[in-house]
Amino acid sequence: MTMATESIGIGEIEDMPTGLKSGSVLLKPVEMVSSIILVVIIGLLLMGVTSRYILSLPIIWVDEAAAFCFLWLAMLGAVIAIDRNEHLRLTLFLHMFPERLRGFFSALGPLLVAVFLFGMLWPAIEYVIEESYITSAALNIPMSWRVAALPVGIGLMALLALRETVRAAKASEIAAAAAVIAVAGALLWLVSPSLPPLGHINILIFLVGFVAFFLAIGVPIAFCFGLGALTFLTVTSSVPTMVMIGRIDEGMSSLILLSVPIFVLLGCILDATGMGKAIVDFLASLLGHVRAGMSYVLLGSLFLVSGISGSKVSDMATVAPALFPEMKRRGHKPREMIALLATGAAMADTVPPSIVLIVLGSVAGVSIAGLFTSGFVIAMVLLLVLAILARWKARSEVMDGIRRAPLRLVGKALAVAAPALVLPFLIRSAVGGGVATATEVSTIAVLYALIIGMVLYGGIRPSKIYDMLVETAALSGAILIILGTASAMAWALTQTGFAFKMAAMVTDLPGGWITYMLVTIAVFMVLGCVLEGLPAIVLMAPIMFPIAKTLGINDIHYSMVVVTAMNVGLMAPPIGIGFYIACKIGNVSPDEAMGAIWPYIGALFVGLLVIAMIPALSTAYL
Known part of the structure; x- marks a missing residue:
């Protein structure tokens, strides 16, 4: 038994025991690097524990080094999860649709994921540039070395999402899905000036309605949240998208x-x-x-x-x-x-x-x-x-x-x-x-x-x-x-x-x-x-x-x-x-x-x- 994910007709769960899964050959280097990083993190933490409790000599840079590795582990792990189709998603409603619509949504879902990830790629690069001016307290190296994991992971996931789109649907379905996304984007851009006065109604539209729709068509939950938040901030406010990258970094980087x-x-x-x-x-x-x-x-x-x-x-x-x-x-x-x-x-x-x-x-x-x-x-x-x-x-x-x-x-x-x-x-x-x-x-x-x-x-x-x-x-x-x-x-x-x-x-x-x-x-x-x-x-x-x-x-x-x-x-x-x-x-x-x-x-x-x-x-x- 291992902890992986598998479609079971109702949803995909992050730790479904299904036996070891193999990713694609192209991702083998990523898998190898991820496993090495995990071993390094465990080694660092064991060294810190041993030094603190046995030798009474705390090593001040251990937590910082582990934090640097941790974000890389998280992002590369997310890449592997996309490659193996192991991200948590709900498929209950997807299976209720007629077969023709299911084919369309099988193209729309991964294509939406790719759009979100490509939309976050440049803000992630900007975030790395901003963090390069900050030096870590203990290791005294630029923080950009840590947050560079974000654009690397986002870029690889975006490419894999495109690959999944091509694999999962026909060319006509992909074209229809791309057209729907383009039309929806254009409409949102046209109506965006009139959205801020709506106030909390925007919450119902974007953070409830959009997210619920994405869930229903089988988009992985992580990207449902990301798409909802990105759309909400982009069309209803003037908040830079890079701020969202900062929140993502903060949400997944706590030492706990x-x-x-x-x-x-x-x-x-x-x-x-x-x-x-x-x-x-x-x-x-x-x-x-x-x-x-x-x-x-x-x-x-x-x-x-x-x-x-x-x-x-x-x-x-x-x-x-x-x-x-x-x-x-x-x-x-x-x-x-x-x-x-x-x-x-x-x-x-x-x-x-x-x-x-x-x-x-x-x-x-x-x-x-x-x-x-x-x-x-x-x-x-x-x-x-x-x-x-x-x-x-x-x-x-x-x-x-x-x-x-x-x-x-x-x-x-x-x-x-x-x-x-x-x-x-x-x-x-x-x-x-x-x-x-x-x-x-x-x-x-x-x-x-x-x-x-x-x-x-x-x-x-x-x-x-x-x-x-x-x-x-x-x-x-x-x-x-x-x-x-x-x-x-x-x-x-x-x-x-x-x-x-x-x-x-x-x-x-x-x-x-x-x-x-x-x-x-x-x-x-x-x-x-x-x-x-x-x-x-x-x-x-x-x-x-x-x-x-x-x-x-x-x-x-x-x-x-x-x-x-x-x-x-x-x-x-x-x-x-x-x-x-x-x-x-x-x-x-x-x-x-x-x-x-x-x-x-x-x-x-x-x-x-x-x-x-x-x-x-x-x-x-x-």
């Missing part, structure tokens, strides 16, 4: 986000070495003999494995193949198993090291240590409500021939799983206790998992390591480019003053903070269905979090509500993308599983309301 690719790599190592399966086998030997035992094992495995991988899809792909055969033998229906798998993955997304929590901390300025500590407790609340429902559902489970595992077998399974079991608690305690940052812990965890995996779990082939590095670069690029363009769109939205008006409107609602919590739950459940977690957070956090603060809501408490609501939406059919991933992993028809998941969604929603109404659940252990 350095832990994202490293935790992605950790998930790959977890799968390749079989550490996750060892945890599943131990829990099965411990709980497999009780009624609903395998459901408990599935939920417990998702809870513990998520504390290593940081990816809900990686969690599902590790747990399902190990447990589903035995669950079927005991009479569990496949649709019920899928429902439990999907909602269990949603529950586990607050268990550190959740990538969603890391991104949220970066975007909203919330303590990562606080999020990790609270997330562990909140996941326990959701685990409890799902376990209660699973027990009730298992009242007719077939237990014939099921015996308690011998103590010797349990001990053997524990001995095998112990090195893997240590890892999630090491990560949580180190970050939550303030011993080390999430980035530092992630590098230590990768080194630990690599050594333990090689010594105790059979090791990893060198060719497999290279493949994992490339997959990590591609997935990280796909994630980070979303963060960059969503940050640009969020900035464009806040510059209109819309956030202040929304704050005034919400604070005047009756019910105070409770009403605002209910509004938040509704907003993020809907966004979770359509956008998945990361883009929804980047887009809405700058607007929603300041309002919550004015209403006296604790940042950590609010974060837990936001993430949980988003995950409920992510797993809710008929649009929730995570639900379809679970169906694909479990090889069950979505139509069959759709009816079974609603009781589990209801249980999660009950847990969400409890979390929202009882702040102490999120804050008592901080």
